[in-house]
Amino acid sequence: xxxxxxxxxxxxxxxxxxxxxxxxxxxxxxxxxxxxxxxxxxxxxxxxxxxxxxxxxxxxxxxxxxxxxxxxxxxxxxxxxxxxxxxxxxxxxxxxxxxxxxxxxxxxxxxxxxxxxxxxxxxxxxxxxxxxxxxxxxxxxxxxxxxxxxxxxxxxxxxxxxxxxxxxxxxxxxxxxxxxxxxxxxxxxxxxxxxxxxxxxxxxxxxxxxxxxxxxxxxxxxxxxxxxxxxxxxxxxxxxxxxxxxxxxxxxxxxxxxxxxxxxxxxxxxxxxxxxxxxxxxxxxxxxxxxxxxxxxxxxxxxxxxxxxxxxxxxxxxxxxxxxxxxxxxxxxxxxxxxxxxxxxxxxxxxxxxxxxxxxxxxxxxxxxxxxxxxxxxxxxxxxxxxxxxxxxxxxxxxxxxxxxxxxxxxxxxxxxxxx
Amino acid sequence: xxxxxxxxxxxxxxxxxxxxxxxxxxxxxxxxxxxxxxxxxxxxxxxxxxxxxxxxxxxxxxxxxxxxxxxxxxxxxxxxxxxxxxxxxxxxxxxxxxxxxxxxxxxxxxxxxxxxxxxxxxxxxxxxxxxxxxxxxxxxxxxxxxxxxxxxxxxxxxxxxxxxxxxxxxxxxxxxxxxxxxxxxxxxxxxxxxxxxxxxxxxxxxxxxxxxxxxxxxxxxxxxxxxxxxxxxxxxxxxxxxxxxxxxxxxxxxxxxxxxxxxxxxxxxxxxxxxxxxxxxxxxxxxxxxxxxxxxxxxxxxxxxxxxxxxxxxxxxxxxxxxxxxxxxxxxxxxxxxxxxxxxxxxxxxxxxxxxxxxxxxxxxxxxxxxxxxxxxxxxxxxxxxxxxxxxxxxxxxxxxxxxxxxxxxxxxxxxxxxx
Numbered sequence: 001x002x003x004x005x006x007x008x009x010x011x012x013x014x015x016x017x018x019x020x021x022x023x024x025x026x027x028x029x030x031x032x033x034x035x036x037x038x039x040x041x042x043x044x045x046x047x048x049x050x051x052x053x054x055x056x057x058x059x060x061x062x063x064x065x066x067x068x069x070x071x072x073x074x075x076x077x078x079x080x081x082x083x084x085x086x087x088x089x090x091x092x093x094x095x096x097x098x099x100x101x102x103x104x105x106x107x108x109x110x111x112x113x114x115x116x117x118x119x120x121x122x123x124x125x126x127x128x129x130x131x132x133x134x135x136x137x138x139x140x141x142x143x144x145x146x147x148x149x150x151x152x153x154x155x156x157x158x159x160x161x162x163x164x165x166x167x168x169x170x171x172x173x174x175x176x177x178x179x180x181x182x183x184x185x186x187x188x189x190x191x192x193x194x195x196x197x198x199x200x201x202x203x204x205x206x207x208x209x210x211x212x213x214x215x216x217x218x219x220x221x222x223x224x225x226x227x228x229x230x231x232x233x234x235x236x237x238x239x240x241x242x243x244x245x246x247x248x249x250x251x252x253x254x255x256x257x258x259x260x261x262x263x264x265x266x267x268x269x270x271x272x273x274x275x276x277x278x279x280x281x282x283x284x285x286x287x288x289x290x291x292x293x294x295x296x297x298x299x300x301x302x303x304x305x306x307x308x309x310x311x312x313x314x315x316x317x318x319x320x321x322x323x324x325x326x327x328x329x330x331x332x333x334x335x336x337x338x339x340x341x342x343x344x345x346x347x348x349x350x351x352x353x354x355x356x357x358x359x360x361x362x363x364x365x366x367x368x369x370x371x372x373x374x375x376x377x378x379x380x381x382x383x384x385x386x387x388x389x390x391x392x393x394x395x396x397x398x399x400x401x402x403x404x405x406x407x408x409x410x411x412x413x414x415x416x417x418x419x420x
Numbered sequence: 421x422x423x424x425x426x427x428x429x430x431x432x433x434x435x436x437x438x439x440x441x442x443x444x445x446x447x448x449x450x451x452x453x454x455x456x457x458x459x460x461x462x463x464x465x466x467x468x469x470x471x472x473x474x475x476x477x478x479x480x481x482x483x484x485x486x487x488x489x490x491x492x493x494x495x496x497x498x499x500x501x502x503x504x505x506x507x508x509x510x511x512x513x514x515x516x517x518x519x520x521x522x523x524x525x526x527x528x529x530x531x532x533x534x535x536x537x538x539x540x541x542x543x544x545x546x547x548x549x550x551x552x553x554x555x556x557x558x559x560x561x562x563x564x565x566x567x568x569x570x571x572x573x574x575x576x577x578x579x580x581x582x583x584x585x586x587x588x589x590x591x592x593x594x595x596x597x598x599x600x601x602x603x604x605x606x607x608x609x610x611x612x613x614x615x616x617x618x619x620x621x622x623x624x625x626x627x628x629x630x631x632x633x634x635x636x637x638x639x640x641x642x643x644x645x646x647x648x649x650x651x652x653x654x655x656x657x658x659x660x661x662x663x664x665x666x667x668x669x670x671x672x673x674x675x676x677x678x679x680x681x682x683x684x685x686x687x688x689x690x691x692x693x694x695x696x697x698x699x700x701x702x703x704x705x706x707x708x709x710x711x712x713x714x715x716x717x718x719x720x721x722x723x724x725x726x727x728x729x730x731x732x733x734x735x736x737x738x739x740x741x742x743x744x745x746x747x748x749x750x751x752x753x754x755x756x757x758x759x760x761x762x763x764x765x766x767x768x769x770x771x772x773x774x775x776x777x778x779x780x781x782x783x784x785x786x787x788x789x790x791x792x793x794x795x796x797x798x799x800x801x802x803x804x805x806x807x808x809x810x811x812x813x814x815x816x817x818x819x820x821x822x823x824x825x826x827x828x829x830x831x832x833x834x835x836x837x838x839x840x
Contacts, residue, residue, distance in 0.1 A: 052479075055449055187576060207508070302722040306723060
């Protein structure tokens with residue numbers, strides 16, 4: 001066998017470690033449709049230990065798709081396409097795969113019968129253009145589509161690589177991938193041992209996170225540690241495989257210890273937890289309801305906490321006048337005794353009282369130079385807490401960060417990290 | 421000059437007819453983030469008559485990005501990158517463009533000063549990793565970023581092609597593209613004769629729109645008419661080029677007449693106008709302020725109208741109990757005389773009065789079967805208006821559609837289409 005010249009070129013099993021994704025359709029390259037399929041497939045592949053090398057969106061252009069298939073097949077163990085399986089002349093994924101594989105399409109008779117039957121059941125004449133949905137190449141296995149009329153293809157290449165073609169509509173793509181394609185890939189060996197963990201940080205900028213972590217972990221491929229400045233948080237994401245006899249989980253545990261030592265005090269959640277979810281859990285454990293009021297943030301706090309069922313009342317009020325040079329004392333005449341320096345405390349107490357809620361949260365944001373000055377107050381059955389923060393930038397970005405400052409202060413109070 | 425061997429290789433102006441888009445970041449290829457930037461850029465380029473050949477999502481891998489840049493530059497007149505401009509070691513778009521162009525990066529001193537000043541303003545030490553955000557190559561012009569810390573690059577290649585690098589966060593990418601990159605491209609000649617017009621519809625489903633328009637316009641390549649079911653509206657998009665001696669605008673005029681004859685009564689805006697923008701214009705012409713209150717929509721109306729400066733107060737209140745079989749009469753005891761059948765009218769009047777606003781808008785949404793029943797009331801200085809609608813689906817989708825029903829009723833009243 002070792003002397004068989006085809007032995008290396010035709011292994012029975014080539015483990016699938018890498019993949020490229022091709023989303024096909026001019027609606028993608030003119031920006032009329034967003035490709036969500038590739039992200040879903042990427043997440044699925046990553047959890048199965050397969051590295052996605054590239055994602056491409058391609059127009060309905062045969063030459064472009066054939067070239068992209070060939071290039072991807074030269075790099076990756078697996079190529080997954082989405083889209084271009086419809087019946088119209090511009091649906092040309094089948095033609096492209098056939099050309100890239102050097103095969104001719106044939107009609108799959110059982111599929112053609114099934115298609116004709118679909119139309120017969122609806123008592124409609126069968127448009128002959130649909131016959132192309134029954135095409136396959138000899139090396140392809142058809143993947144049934146219970147949610148549409150276009151079967152997918154599973155193609156084993158002679159060199160052990162694989163091609164999977166899936167329909168574009170997510171409701172057809174998703175079950176075909178999970179129920180038909182993945183099991184076939186798994187049966188021939190897909191991916192390896194891998195772990196992904198994400199930590200969500202607040203009160204710290206991405207560059208400071210990077211500095212504290214140091215260059216080495218951020219450059220290492222395994223464990224891979226990456227930082228992402230997102231809308232709601234700076235995320236630190238650890239992704240690992242096995243190394244030096246340790247499992248991916250063991251490698252991840254070491255990386256996690258390093259991350260937590262560097263920035264652990266800023267971690268407010270893990271995974272893809274939102275502020276609403278974190279607060280709902282913290283409020284839910286005490287059975288508390290929440291009322292919020294905000295000034296100068298155009299409803300950013302309502303938007304941030306929209307998915308939080310414990311909110312019994314939320315108010316968007318107009319901005320205050322710009323902060324006076326001497327502090328907030330100038331408003332004392334409008335405030336109740338004892339709160340003249342903390343109008344946000346009065347507002348938190350008022351909205352809590354008016355709504356009959358257990359917790360009141362107030363934020364008051366004002367431009368302060370190029371940034372946003374935000375006063376936050378939290379009133380709970382256990383006491384009250386107020387603080388002043390500077391949120392980076394003004395306008396809607398400053399408002400979003402001011403809302404996060406409010407959510408962050410509330411979460412800290414609820415978790416016992418701050419007096420209230 | 422014609423004999424100059426460099427004459428062809430170095431045209432002063434190469435018209436930009438084709439583009440490729442590279443979105444850079446491992447968060448995209450692992451499916452942690454969806455690339456919405458490329459779609460936005462594609463739409464903008466198409467409206468400027470530039471054809472997008474391909475879109476790629478690439479990992480933070482220097483070799484991969486350099487290869488992709490070189491390949492794209494061999495095919496397209498313009499390459500636009502998004503992402504990879506952050507301060508961390510895995511942000512390597514600058515390094516990749518430098519390598520693809522065969523140039524060395526230098527520090528841009530004014531930008532470094534500006535960055536140091538940003539940190540000084542916040543009284544924080546400057547993390548030296550940020551210095552790479554002040555990098556540029558000699559052939560690059562820096563594109564200012566008023567919404568973040570990463571400037572973009574505009575690079576003129578010797579062969580007349582161009583590279584634009586933009587930050588990944590959409591709120592930084594968008595203005596930099598519109599205000600900095602596009603004007604530079606326009607000044608050197610971009611695209612050809614083409615027209616794109618979009619009509620935004622409400623109160624009609626996408627399939628009914630398609631049926632009314634008929635097959636022929638939806639299949640024609642020029643004028644191209646396409647329908648898109650979006651979050652805020654069903655959009656009908658006309659895209660044209662010149663044909664048979666007529667200009668793109670003349671072709672578009674004919675298609676527009678056809679579209680308006682079929683579905684004109686459902687058009688509430690054009691282009692990418694949002695509900696907030698349409699309402700701001702309608703309120704602004706009268707100098708009116710708005711107060712809103714909503715029940716059962718988890719703040720969907722606050723979120724929809726967030727960018728509307730005329731809002732002086734917005735409330736999110738808890739959901740009502742499920743609608744009683746006999747209508748809303750059961751709540752009469754809580755309502756003022758005369759409004760027992762219309763609690764939403766009382767709420768609109770109350771929030772208007774409490775906020776001292778010119779206009780009050782109330783929506784009350786409740787599950788009704790698989791859909792959402794929404795009662796809308798509008799109270800203005802000229803009178804009041806109430807209506808009941810059914811919004812498709814329940815949960816957050818039903819809530820979003822209920823909020824749109826409210827915005828739609830308000831806009832109709834303000835435009836004089838309904839009594840108020």
